[in-house]
Amino acid sequence: MDSSSRAATHRGRGGITRSRAARLEELQKYLFILPALALFATFVLLPLGSALYFSFTTWDGLRTPEWVGTRNYARAFADTIHVRSYVNVGVYILGTLVVEVAFGLLMAVLLASDRLGFAFMRGLFFSPMVLSMVAAGILWKYVYDYRTGLLNEALRAGGLGDFAHPWLSDPGTAMAGVIVVSGWKYAGFFMIIFLAALRRIPTSLYEAAMLDGATALQRLWHVTLPLLRETTIIAVLLCVTGGFAAFDLFFTMTNGGPFNATEIPTTWIVKQAFDRHNMGYGAALTVIMTVVVGVVSLAYLLATRRRHAVEY
């Protein structure tokens, strides 16, 4: 035991009374982490373990769970809507990489100025971040409304009335509609992240590039972007893992519809578990999601690290 061996060293120095105090203090240290660990074990680890157990059972939430082996997993891979939900979330993630990360980077470059008003514009651009996804989703449902929506009305006012469209009720455009709102909400976050990285780049590099006659665009391409590599890796990772965890916006705006065009794993899990009371099947879907998120993040980190190693 660590505590006793530590106490022994104290005994050597200070005698019996000192050793008891030391042992007591050794125990005290665990009191610092006890509340955190107790909560974490009860409300994070324990449910995680039970999810794994439930995934091998069939259970309606009322009777006792019945062990069915891997049947839920076989069912998950045959469930076309479930498989499609991963295609959908993949499309969503690719879309958000453009409208959140790439657009955020663009805005960081555009708004990184000390001129009058730019600090205010940065603040305004970031502001949707503090709103709830629910508020954003409800507001944008009205923006997209076919008859009275801001978007279609603006198109009509601009003479583009032919493009007016029931954005969220058309399976062909619903996902794009959700992706745009995601960008509206989160581009400001990625702008700030890239802005912080831009500020860390020493101005001497730009001065050197200018002396070499590099144009603004060349400076952006050859100086700024390579130095934003590390930040971009983190931003992409955050965007991808955040994409898998998406739920609020989809639930608020489309809840998977129309015709499962925006069904993603989380909305499908909630439907299976809380509308259809397939708790065992729902649990299996959550386990699959955990594995997918883990594997994708890990693979991404390894891939970027390897490329990194080759480059230098």
Added chain:
Amino acid sequence: MSTSASATRARRATPATILHYWVAITVVAGMAFPLVWMLYSSLKTNQEIALTPLALPAAFRWQHYVEAWQLGNLGRLYLNSLLVTGVSVTALVMIASLAAYAFARLRFRGRDALFYLLLIGLLLPAQVVIIPLFFLLRDMGLLNTYWALILPYTSWPLALTIYLLRSYYLTLERELEDAARIDGAGLFQTYVFVMFPLVRPALATVVILNLVNLWNELLFALLFIQDEQLRTLPAGLLAFSGYYIVDYRLVFAALSITTVPILVVYFLFQRQVIAGLTTGALD
């Protein structure tokens, strides 16, 4: 980036400067417009909204706010959200700081293993446990009580909060701590009177981060609370918008009531809020 180089030329309005302003203002105004539209639409009648969606209100009908406030029970929703997030964030930060200090500075058996165990929580989306968590809370008899939200809200952000606070504790000088120990202060005394006050800047950051995230949380709030009287703002607002979906003026008024105060607080403490929400991604 041409910014720093052109800072000296800022006074002169070159065509490049004008173009820069024009592009920036257009994009940012476009992004902000839906919120402006929400605000002035809340003052229009349903007929005005249906016939001329873009037009400004003919008259300022503030009574829509009174109506939405009463019909949506918005006062109660605000109170519930304040209570749940207030208690959760306070407990979370206290508990996390205590643990973060121990993981950063105290030496005890199993410390690193326990810390890595905790880090599992960083990778997991909360959605993966909703099913067992629902039944755990049911079996504890906590569904439809504030505890059904407070306990998960305190537990789920622990991993990230401890992680962030621990890295801050690691940056603090050891001298003050050692001096207190030599003066005979116990572990808890040293923590409470010496270390905890020093961690305050980082505390502000994690408080803001968790405050915003928990204030806006939907999934747990939706599943663990069915009682309308106990709902938090996101879940209540969603129910309200479903119920009054074609009563545009009421939905816009309710949206304004729930978003404008948050935006005002944001603009007052902009620097701190941005630092809080981007922390973790920046280190």
